[in-house]
Amino acid sequence: MHDLTNAVWIELRKATRSRMPLFTALGFLVLACGLAFLMFIYKYPTFARSIGLISAKANLVGGAATWPYYLGILGQAIAIGGLLVFSLVESWVFGREFADGTLKDLLAVPVARANILLAKFIVVVLWSLFLTVMLVLVSLLLGATMGLSQGTTEVFWHGTVTLAVAACLVIVDVFPFAFFASVGRGYLLPMGVVLLVLVLGNVVTIAGWGTYFPWAVPALYAGLTGKGNLEAASYLLVLLTGLAGMAGTYLWWKYADQNR
Amino acid sequence: MNLPIETVDLGKRYGKVIAVEHLSLRVAEGEIYAFLGLNGAGKTTTIRLLLGMIKPTWGTAQVLQTRVRLGSRKPWAAVGYLVETPHSYQELTVFENLEVARRLHPGTTPEAVSRIIERMGLAAYADRRAGTLSQGNAQRLGLAKALLHTPRLLLLDEPANGLDPAGIVEIRELLLELTREQGVTVFLASHNLAEVSRLAQRIGILHQGRLLQELDVDELERKRRRRLLVRARDLEAARLALAIAGHPAAMLRDGTLELTDLPSLEHPDDIASLLVQAGVPPTQVMVEEEDLEQYFLRLVGINGGHNHA
Numbered sequence: 107m108h109d110l111t112n113a114v115w116i117e118l119r120k121a122t123r124s125r126m127p128l129f130t131a132l133g134f135l136v137l138a139c140g141l142a143f144l145m146f147i148y149k150y151p152t153f154a155r156s157i158g159l160i161s162a163k164a165n166l167v168g169g170a171a172t173w174p175y176y177l178g179i180l181g182q183a184i185a186i187g188g189l190l191v192f193s194l195v196e197s198w199v200f201g202r203e204f205a206d207g208t209l210k211d212l213l214a215v216p217v218a219r220a221n222i223l224l225a226k227f228i229v230v231v232l233w234s235l236f237l238t239v240m241l242v243l244v245s246l247l248l249g250a251t252m253g254l255s256q257g258t259t260e261v262f263w264h265g266t267v268t269l270a271v272a273a274c275l276v277i278v279d280v281f282p283f284a285f286f287a288s289v290g291r292g293y294l295l296p297m298g299v300v301l302l303v304l305v306l307g308n309v310v311t312i313a314g315w316g317t318y319f320p321w322a323v324p325a326l327y328a329g330l331t332g333k334g335n336l337e338a339a340s341y342l343l344v345l346l347t348g349l350a351g352m353a354g355t356y357l358w359w360k361y362a363d364q365n366r
Numbered sequence: 367m368n369l370p371i372e373t374v375d376l377g378k379r380y381g382k383v384i385a386v387e388h389l390s391l392r393v394a395e396g397e398i399y400a401f402l403g404l405n406g407a408g409k410t411t412t413i414r415l416l417l418g419m420i421k422p423t424w425g426t427a428q429v430l431q432t433r434v435r436l437g438s439r440k441p442w443a444a445v446g447y448l449v450e451t452p453h454s455y456q457e458l459t460v461f462e463n464l465e466v467a468r469r470l471h472p473g474t475t476p477e478a479v480s481r482i483i484e485r486m487g488l489a490a491y492a493d494r495r496a497g498t499l500s501q502g503n504a505q506r507l508g509l510a511k512a513l514l515h516t517p518r519l520l521l522l523d524e525p526a527n528g529l530d531p532a533g534i535v536e537i538r539e540l541l542l543e544l545t546r547e548q549g550v551t552v553f554l555a556s557h558n559l560a561e562v563s564r565l566a567q568r569i570g571i572l573h574q575g576r577l578l579q580e581l582d583v584d585e586l587e588r589k590r591r592r593r594l595l596v597r598a599r600d601l602e603a604a605r606l607a608l609a610i611a612g613h614p615a616a617m618l619r620d621g622t623l624e625l626t627d628l629p630s631l632e633h634p635d636d637i638a639s640l641l642v643q644a645g646v647p648p649t650q651v652m653v654e655e656e657d658l659e660q661y662f663l664r665l666v667g668i669n670g671g672h673n674h675a
Contacts, residue, residue, distance in 0.1 A: 109472060112470070119458065120458065208454065210449050211453070213418070214419065214445060214447060215442050216439050219437050361436055363420040
């Protein structure tokens, strides 16, 4: 346990001293501002048109300046934006050891490799949760400032649960990116895979198989298709994907030749 | 016998390329063993094999009486190492980098960090980010990480890289002190022959993945080629006079006579007298000893050792 505590301390120190937290936080803040901007347009469409924020031909059908709609698109933003940003965090935490040549200092040490890896996963989870909470709080603040309607306790409770579950699904979904960063010995492979996953996610969802594509499950859960058609198998697939990512990363770090 | 490093027929192949093969090493406790080889000879691969970073294709390695296995926690508590270029976390300070290393070696006290900073001459840079260090100080930081937990065995890959002459002397003295006073065993890989000859007690010469020769420093003295170089105004006459007296001499490309027979090497004054008496007084008589570099190049078959006409 002491080794794990030390390993977490090390990973936290490395993460907080780097620019990664700043850049990912900025990314999520931009996302929050983008969503708030959208709600502003829905709330004040005539004003937005008059000052040129949107074109006269802009189609605003389907959206509404309400808390349920706002929380719904926030959930989708976490599901899709989170996949991008959390996988970036995952790739950085694992891939940097290869890219920076620091991996060798973690290999022949009297600390179990499982502890070193677990500490990395813990930091990824903590930072992803922090980003989610920050995004939600900033969004709530902006929503409250705009005076969105239908803000009942039930709406907020349901919205909070949806956002929390969507965030957890994404966080588990990105565990395999630690494996891709390790196998690719850097950032390129996981970044390539995340783009591929986003494209494939769209294709399989349109084809109706999104419930069986683990990286599409969080967006479907958050209501991308407007209906909750997920099965227990969908959640199980996400869990298995996360576990496979962790196991693959461990096996790679333990048994692969490390030449960096 | 207590052997901190012992390998049996150790080898590593990458696809069709054999990086190291048939490597059987025995490094004794408290000795400085230098692994000498050109770039790509297999020195770093050997160190990675010894540290369990790559799995051997053939053979076994034991470090501190423990069979080396990939991903194992043993025996690394008592091993310090520096592999290739030292890399540190650029965004962390020197102190923080060492604190990271300390926490990866449970049981190492927090005071050890300050102690090693002082010892390695890094006190002025303790709060500087590692990314801003010069190459020499980055090397010192790498060595500090290797020494932090007072290991019994040090595996150092090119430890003098990037150090200035004063730094090289400092590190040499530090390593000698560690072996003398604390019985630390040092296994170092280097292509710096001059440094190796000053530091090591035993030398292993590695070439194209194979251990060509192992020898201790005394043995090296004996095996190094000596020759007597003679110059005279009339070289042909001098060569003839020496041949008649039973000292065969070879004519070198640069117009020097080379004698390698033992009487000539042990009594160069007799050779000088002989030439004077023969009417071809020498303009130069000099005994030249092959240095480690020349010995090494001769051994690996690369032109650069003593050359003949």
